[in-house]
Structure formats: C-alpha cells, structure tokens
Amino acid sequence: MAVIETLNTGFGSWNPLIWLAAFIIAIILAWFIWLRGESDYRKGTEQTKPFISGNAEPEKGEVHVRGGNMYWGFTNALEDYYERLVPLHSGILTDYILWFLGVMAIVMILVLGGGLI
Amino acid sequence: MIYNLPFIAAGLIIIIGIVMMVTKKNLIRIVMGLALVEAGVNLFLVATGYIENGIAPIFTNSPGGEMVFPTVQAMTLTNIVIGIATTALLLSFVMIIYKKYGTVDVDKTGRLKG
Amino acid sequence: MITGWIMENLPALLLAVPMLGAILTPLVGKVSEKGRNAWVLLVSLAALCVAALLTNEVLSSGTVIYTFGAGTPASAIPADSGGLPFRIIFTVDAMSVFMAISASIVGFAVTLFSIAGDSKMSGKDSFYALLLLMQVGILGMVCTGDMFNFFVFLEINSLAGAALVASRVDKGYAVEAGLKYAVLSTLGGLLVLFAVGLFYGQYDALNMAVIADSMQFGVLDKIALVLLLVALAMKSGAVPMHFWTPDAYSMAPSSVTAFLVVASQASLYGVFRVVFTLYNVTLDYATIGWIIIILGVLSMFIGVTMAIPQKDVKRLMAYHAVSQTGYMLLGVGVGLAVLGNAAMMDAFGMTAMEGGLFHIINHAMYKGLLFLTAGAIFYQAGTRNLNKLGGLGHEMKWTMVFFIIGALAIAGIPPFNGFASKLMIYESVFMFSPILSIIAMVVSILTLASFVKVFHSMFMGPKLPEYEGVREVPRYMLAGMGILALLVILFGVFPQQVVDFLITPAATALVDQGSYIAAVLGGGA
Numbered sequence: 218m219a220v221i222e223t224l225n226t227g228f229g230s231w232n233p234l235i236w237l238a239a240f241i242i243a244i245i246l247a248w249f250i251w252l253r254g255e256s257d258y259r260k261g262t263e264q265t266k267p268f269i270s271g272n273a274e275p276e277k278g279e280v281h282v283r284g285g286n287m288y289w290g291f292t293n294a295l296e297d298y299y300e301r302l303v304p305l306h307s308g309i310l311t312d313y314i315l316w317f318l319g320v321m322a323i324v325m326i327l328v329l330g331g332g333l334i
Numbered sequence: 335m336i337y338n339l340p341f342i343a344a345g346l347i348i349i350i351g352i353v354m355m356v357t358k359k360n361l362i363r364i365v366m367g368l369a370l371v372e373a374g375v376n377l378f379l380v381a382t383g384y385i386e387n388g389i390a391p392i393f394t395n396s397p398g399g400e401m402v403f404p405t406v407q408a409m410t411l412t413n414i415v416i417g418i419a420t421t422a423l424l425l426s427f428v429m430i431i432y433k434k435y436g437t438v439d440v441d442k443t444g445r446l447k448g
Numbered sequence: 449m450i451t452g453w454i455m456e457n458l459p460a461l462l463l464a465v466p467m468l469g470a471i472l473t474p475l476v477g478k479v480s481e482k483g484r485n486a487w488v489l490l491v492s493l494a495a496l497c498v499a500a501l502l503t504n505e506v507l508s509s510g511t512v513i514y515t516f517g518a519g520t521p522a523s524a525i526p527a528d529s530g531g532l533p534f535r536i537i538f539t540v541d542a543m544s545v546f547m548a549i550s551a552s553i554v555g556f557a558v559t560l561f562s563i564a565g566d567s568k569m570s571g572k573d574s575f576y577a578l579l580l581l582m583q584v585g586i587l588g589m590v591c592t593g594d595m596f597n598f599f600v601f602l603e604i605n606s607l608a609g610a611a612l613v614a615s616r617v618d619k620g621y622a623v624e625a626g627l628k629y630a631v632l633s634t635l636g637g638l639l640v641l642f643a644v645g646l647f648y649g650q651y652d653a654l655n656m657a658v659i660a661d662s663m664q665f666g667v668l669d670k671i672a673l674v675l676l677l678v679a680l681a682m683k684s685g686a687v688p689m690h691f692w693t694p695d696a697y698s699m700a701p702s703s704v705t706a707f708l709v710v711a712s713q714a715s716l717y718g719v720f721r722v723v724f725t726l727y728n729v730t731l732d733y734a735t736i737g738w739i740i741i742i743l744g745v746l747s748m749f750i751g752v753t754m755a756i757p758q759k760d761v762k763r764l765m766a767y768h769a770v771s772q773t774g775y776m777l778l779g780v781g782v783g784l785a786v787l788g789n790a791a792m793m794d795a796f797g798m799t800a801m802e803g804g805l806f807h808i809i810n811h812a813m814y815k816g817l818l819f820l821t822a823g824a825i826f827y828q829a830g831t832r833n834l835n836k837l838g839g840l841g842h843e844m845k846w847t848m849v850f851f852i853i854g855a856l857a858i859a860g861i862p863p864f865n866g867f868a869s870k871l872m873i874y875e876s877v878f879m880f881s882p883i884l885s886i887i888a889m890v891v892s893i894l895t896l897a898s899f900v901k902v903f904h905s906m907f908m909g910p911k912l913p914e915y916e917g918v919r920e921v922p923r924y925m926l927a928g929m930g931i932l933a934l935l936v937i938l939f940g941v942f943p944q945q946v947v948d949f950l951i952t953p954a955a956t957a958l959v960d961q962g963s964y965i966a967a968v969l970g971g972g973a
Contacts, residue, residue: 231862231871277910277912281910283834288898298753305691306694309441310631314355316691368634382648406648409645416600420603423607424630427627443624446621
C-alpha cells in the first residue's frame with residue numbers, strides 16, 4: 218500500500234505512520250493511567266497557588282527564569298572555546314570581507330595545487 | 335603581449351579595489367573600492383570581446399571585414415546599470431548610517447556582533 | 449487556446465507574473481491599500497500556481513527548454529548559428545522546479561503573513577514591490593540556463609534583499625545589516641561575473657550546457673570554479689563566511705527573513721549547479737567534495753554553538769539557519785565526493801544527495817515557520833530579547849503550537865519533516881565516514897537544547913505584567929504560519945512520497961550532466 222510506505226534511507230527504513238500509531242497508543246495508555254488517579258483537584262482554591270515552604274509568593278516577574286540564565290553551565294564549561302569564537306563575530310565589515318577573501322585564497326590554493334590528498 | 339595589457343590593467347584595478355575595501359576605514363571609500371572592482375570587471379569583460387581589426391556589428395553601410403560579436407558589450411552595459419543601482423543603494427545606506435550613528439568609520443559602525 | 453498558450457510559456461510566465469506584479473504594486477497602492485494587499489496576494493498565488501504547473505510539466509514530461517526571442521520556445525539552436533545557442537535559454541529541469549516550488553510556497557506564506565504582520569510599517573508599496581522582485585530573482589536564478597543571466601538574477605536577488613533588510617531602519621541597526629549584506633553580496637556577485645567572463649573568453653559561450661559540453665578544466669576553469677564556489681557559498685551563509693547572516697536575518701522584518709532563507713538557498717542551488725552541471729566529470733571529486741563537506745561540518749557545528757548563548761531570538765534562529773545549511777552541504781558534498789565511484793554512489797551517495805536536497809525544502813518550510821513565529825512574537829510583545837520575554841503561551845496558543853512544530857522539526861524529532869531528511873543524511877553519511885555522522889547528530893541535540901531554551905523563555909512561565917495586553921495575532925498571520933506548519937507535518941508523515949515525487953528526480957537531474965547538455969544541444973551529447 219502506497220500510503221504506509223517506508224522511507225528508504227539506504228541503510229534502514231523509517232515509517233512515520235507506524236511510529237505515529239505507536240505514539241498515539243502510548244498517549245491513550247498514559248491517559249488511562251491518568252484517569253485512574255485521584256480527582257480532588259479544584260480550580261481557584263488554595264490548591265492552585267504555588268507553595269514555597271510557607272513563604273509569601275514573590276512577584277510574577279521574579280519567578281520566571283529568563284532566557285539569559287539558561288545553559289550558563291554549558292557556556293561556562295566551554296569558556297575557552299567561546300572566548301575564541303565570539304570575538305571573531307566582530308561586526309566589522311572589513312573583517313567580513315577579509316574572511317571571504319581568505320577562504321577564497323585557501324580554496325584557490327587547494328584546487329590549483331592539486332588537492333587535499 | 336600588447337593585447338594582454340587590458341587584462342593586466344583589469345586585474346590591477348580589481349586588486350586595487352579589493353585592497354581599498356579591506357584597508358580603508360571610511361565606509362564611503364569602501365563603496366568606492368567596490369566601484370573600482372566593478373570597473374575592473376567591466377574592463378575585463380570588454381577586453382575578452384576584442385578582435386584585431388574587427389568592426390562594430392552594424393550591418394547598415396558596413397565597410398566589410400570581420401565584425402565583433404556584441405555579447406560582451408551588452409554584458410558590460412548591463413553590469414554598468416546594475417553597478418549604478420548598487421552604488422546608489424550602498425551610498426544611501428551609508429548616508430542613513432551617518433545620520434543615525436554620527437560616524438562612517440567602519441570600526442565604529444559594527445554594532446551588530448556576537 | 450489560452451491554456452495552451454499558458455502551458456507553452458510557463459517558464460517565462462514564472463518570471464513575468466511576479467515581475468509585472470512588482471511593477472504594478474506601487475500603482476495599485478496609490479488607489480487603495482486594501483486593493484494593493486489583495487493584488488500582492490493574488491500575484492503571489494498566481495506565481496505559486498505557475499510554479500506548480502511547471503513542476504507538473506517537468507516531472508511528467510522531462511526538462512523544459514525555453515528560448516527567449518526564438519520562433520518557438522523549444523528551438524534552442526537557430527539554423528544559421530553554426531550549432532551555437534546564443535539566445536538566453538531557460539533550462540528548467542527537475543532540480544530547478546524543486547527549488548522553484550519551494551520558493552513559491554514560502555513566498556505565498558510570507559506574503560500572507562506580511563499583509564497583517566507588517567501593517568504598522570510605512571512605505572509598504574515599495575516593500576511589497578521589492579518582495580516580489582526578490583521572488584523574481586530567486587526564481588530566475590534557479591530556472592536560467594545562462595551564466596550571465598544567472599548573475600543578473602543573483603544581483604536582483606541581492607539588491608532587493610539588501611533593501612528589504614534595511615527597510616525597517618531601527619535606529620540605523622537594520623541599515624548597518626543591509627550595508628554589510630549588500631557589500632558582501634555585490635563583491636561576491638562581481639567575482640561571479642569575473643568567472644563568467646573567464647568562461648566567455650575561453651568558450652565564446654554563456655550557455656551552461658555549451659560550457660559544460662566543452663569544459664577543459666584548465667587553470668582558468670579552476671580559477672572560475674573557485675570564484676563561483678566560494679562566492680556562492682558565501683551567499684548561502686557557509687561558515688566561515690557566515691558573518692553577515694545573523695546580522696541581516698535578525699534585523700530584517702520577520703516575513704523578509706523567512707524569505708531570505710530561500711534566497712540563500714537559491715545561492716546554494718548555484719553551488720550545486722556549478723559543481724554538478726558545469727564541471728561534473730572533469731572535477732577532482734575528492735577535493736571539491738571534501739571542501740564542501742568541510743564547509744558543511746564547520747557550518748553545522750559553529751552555527752549551533754554560536755546559537756546557544758544568543759539573547760535575541762531572531763539572531764539565535766539565524767545561527768540555526770547557518771547550522772542547517774551545513775546539513776545540506778554535508779549531504780550533497782558526500783554525494784559529490786563519491787560521484788566517480790559507481791558502487792559507492794549506489795550504496796549511499798545518492799541517498800546522501802537526496803537527504804541534502806530534501807533538507808533544502810524542509811528547511812525552507814520549518815525555518816520559514818520559525819521566523820514567522822518570531823515575527824508574531826515581535827508583533828505582539830514588541831521585543832525580541834529572550835531576557836525580557838516570558839509567559840506568552842497563555843494568550844498566544846496558536847503561535848505556540850506553530851512554534852513547537854517548527855522547533856521539533858528543526859531538531860529532527862519524529863514525525864516532523866526535519867527528522868526524515870536528517871535520518872537520510874545520518875545513515876548515508878555514516879557509511880561514508882562515521883565521525884561526520886556523529887557530529888551531525890550532536891549538532892541536532894544541541895539544536896533541540898537551544899530551542900528548549902527559546903520555548904521556555906518565550907512561552908512558559910507565569911503571565912508577566914508587562915505583557916498584559918498581549919493577544920493572539922491576526923488571522924492572516926496565523927494563516928501564513930499555518931500553511932507552512934501543515935506542510936512540515938505532511939512532509940514528515942509522508943516522506944517517501946515526497947522523495948519519490950520531487951527529490952529523486954531532482955538528485956538524478958543534478959548528477960546526470962549528459963541529459964542536461966542533451967536537452968539544450970540535442971542529440972546524444
């Protein structure tokens with residue numbers, strides 16, 4: 218059948234429809250498990266307020282983790298790499314042109330000089 | 335040898351233009367460098383169409399003899415028109431940058447970075 | 449009768465429709481604003497229809513030749529010319545229509561989005577005229593069979609693009625981005641023209657098929673190859689010549705950014721066309737293949753690592769665009785590196801190329817979608833700074849859904865389209881060189897990580913007081929995003945059908961230089 222065709226990747230194959238069916242079945246199962254749980258949730262009561270060990274809730278803007286705080290550890294661990302990489306993006310037009318011409322010169326040497334190997 | 339002179343001149347003009355683009359600090363001079371590169375390429379194009387003792391390809395009252403094929407001339411004309419549009423656009427960009435930033439120094443106009 | 453005329457002149461109409469539309473846009477705009485919006489939409493839709501008809505025509509009955517100024521469009525070689533096709537000829541093969549249909553779909557979605565999304569801007573008449581002109585440039589680049597014509601469309605594309613990038617002056621920042629883009633693309637364009645001059649000087653021809661047929665691969669041809677390859681790779685934003693990309697993509701209006709992605713891909717098409725159609729058999733496959741692979745791997749890795757610490761959402765997405773371009777270069781580069789070896793080509797080379805090409809259309813869809821959602825956020829919240837945004841998911845539910853679809857697709861999560869093409873690239877590249885494939889997978893993981901960050905900081909969190917009045921965006925913007933989101937899902941769920949219908953013919957057309965030459969010059973050249 219043409220509709221449930223598998224994508225040939227040359228190595229294996231991938232059939233999104235079968236995957237999708239499995240995914241939907243998994244969601245239905247999860248939903249059944251969820252249905253069997255306690256249903257004492259009430260909207261608009263004390264339940265829905267955030268509980269911070271009895272302390273008063275801070276302002277909304279304070280609670281939200283801003284984008285700049287994320288992956289701090291990642292960038293910090295790779296600090297050496299980023300310290301070298303970011304300054305290359307200097308924003309100066311002359312540098313952009315030099316990079317372009319530099320790459321052109323290197324490729325020119327490679328191609329005219331007979332190649333990499 | 336003498337017929338290679340236009341090519342050498344074209345190459346020189348292109349190199350002067352490129353060197354100007356990467357060494358000058360003033361944005362207007364960078365645009366001028368670009369215009370020089372363009373002039374060099376135009377000269378190169380026209381030079382490739384040269385035939386010794388060739389005549390203009392106008393058939394009316396033609397004196398006879400070998401005619402040049404006018405493709406490169408047409409290409410050069412097209413590129414001149416494109417070049418005018420480009421230069422005008424670039425210079426108007428520089429104008430607005432000067433109005434907003436107060437400088438046309440290439441080192442000080444790199445505010446988008448990182 | 450009229451349908452016969454249309455079918456006969458499809459390649460010319462593909463350009464004539466948006467070009468005429470662009471010229472008439474300011475005139476219609478003088479009459480009424482609503483009328484102009486309708487007009488622009490109509491033109492964009494008509495261009496999409498022409499592209500679809502042309503795709504159908506080419507895929508069902510082979511390469512279409514269109515000779516401008518000839519008695520009949522199919523007569524490429526005039527009888528008295530001594531076998532030289534000196535007219536401008538459009539050679540529209542499966543690869544060309546593949547690019548054209550992808551550009552037209554994004555063009556239509558972008559126009560739809562832009563009708564509402566850019567309504568606050570001034571000077572909209574010229575804005576839409578330039579948008580349509582940029583489409584002319586892109587479609588011309590992918591359809592033409594003439595080197596000089598290619599240069600002209602490249603320049604139309606760059607100039608319109610630069611003007612659009614700068615169109616929202618934004619205290620000079622957008623103009624700065626436009627200047628950088630314009631200077632680099634003009635320099636690149638002039639070097640392309642120089643290479644065209646080198647070809648003309650040697651072969652007295654501008655037609656790609658003629659040049660390919662008589663290609664000697666002497667020193668001048670090598671120089672021309674390098675000029676074309678590097679200049680077009682720079683225009684497509686390959687690292688380490690990508691510096692203009694984040695500047696231009698982040699400062700352009702979002703609808704324009706989505707379209708700039710397609711404009712860069714047209715340059716990528718130029719790289720592939722030059723390498724496969726102009727040079728092909730004469731090339732030293734390993735050297736050029738590895739140069740493209742190295743550019744691809746650098747683009748993937750540096751693009752994604754630069755994206756992670758970004759604070760501006762559009763700048764972040766721009767670095768991802770660089771990174772995704774790397775996948776296309778990698779896939780097609782692997783295909784090129786093994787082009788001379790029939791056994792390896794059958795085993796994985798063809799699949800790698802198909803993966804790379806499939807990624808082009810997928811990238812156009814999901815990256816367009818992501819830039820449009822960023823535009824929707826900017827339209828409502830007035831900022832692109834991830835440190836300031838937050839809690840928008842409560843009100844902008846549809847935008848959030850579209851963003852999730854785009855983000856999962858770019859990270860290669862099934863069942864979206866990014867997964868299908870990335871899977872093809874991973875598995876075929878693994879057979880070529882396992883380390884490259886592993887790098888590609890790591891890059892995908894980092895992509896997912898960085899989009900989790902964007903998703904969290906834009907949509908999650910409590911409702912913030914500063915975005916009290918934020919509502920869902922107007923319907924036109926949702927429709928523009930919706931079209932692309934729908935295609936992202938469709939291409940992901942039915943990948944094999946898309947590959948069979950569009951991608952395999954495109955890859956075959958690209959590899960098969962002989963049939964391209966024969967289509968123009970006739971006979972068994």
